[in-house]
Amino acid sequence: xxxxxxxxxxxxxxxxxxxxxxxxxxxxxxxxxxxxxxxxxxxxxxxxxxxxxxxxxxxxxxxxxxxxxxxxxxxxxxxxxxxx
Numbered sequence: 001x002x003x004x005x006x007x008x009x010x011x012x013x014x015x016x017x018x019x020x021x022x023x024x025x026x027x028x029x030x031x032x033x034x035x036x037x038x039x040x041x042x043x044x045x046x047x048x049x050x051x052x053x054x055x056x057x058x059x060x061x062x063x064x065x066x067x068x069x070x071x072x073x074x075x076x077x078x079x080x081x082x083x084x
Contacts, residue, residue, distance in 0.1 A: 001025050003037075003050055056082065 001023040002009060009022040031037045031050060040049040054067040056079060065082060067075070 001031060001036075003028050003031060054079070 003025055004012075005026055006024045009024045012018075013020070013022055025031050028037055034053070034055065036051045036053045038048065038051065039046055040051070051068070052070045052072075054070055054075065055063050056065040056067070058064050067078070071078070
């Protein structure tokens with residue numbers, strides 16, 4: 001889920017040839033509810049932004065695992081190994 005608007009999400013999906021849509025939360029209500037929005041620091045500057053978190057959620061809506069340190073290069077494999 002991203003705070004980007006729907007059009008930006010759609011363009012990103014098309015550019016990357018994703019076979020699925022990405023979720024957009026421009027109001028940030030859901031993002032904040034999951035604790036994935038807050039103060040960040042970059043090059044000595046503080047600003048509010050989205051954290052790169054992932055949640056493994058079961059079919060009943062229960063959060064099974066929170067990934068708070070996401071490595072984009074291995075993340076898909078990390079999740080798949082947790083499903084085994």
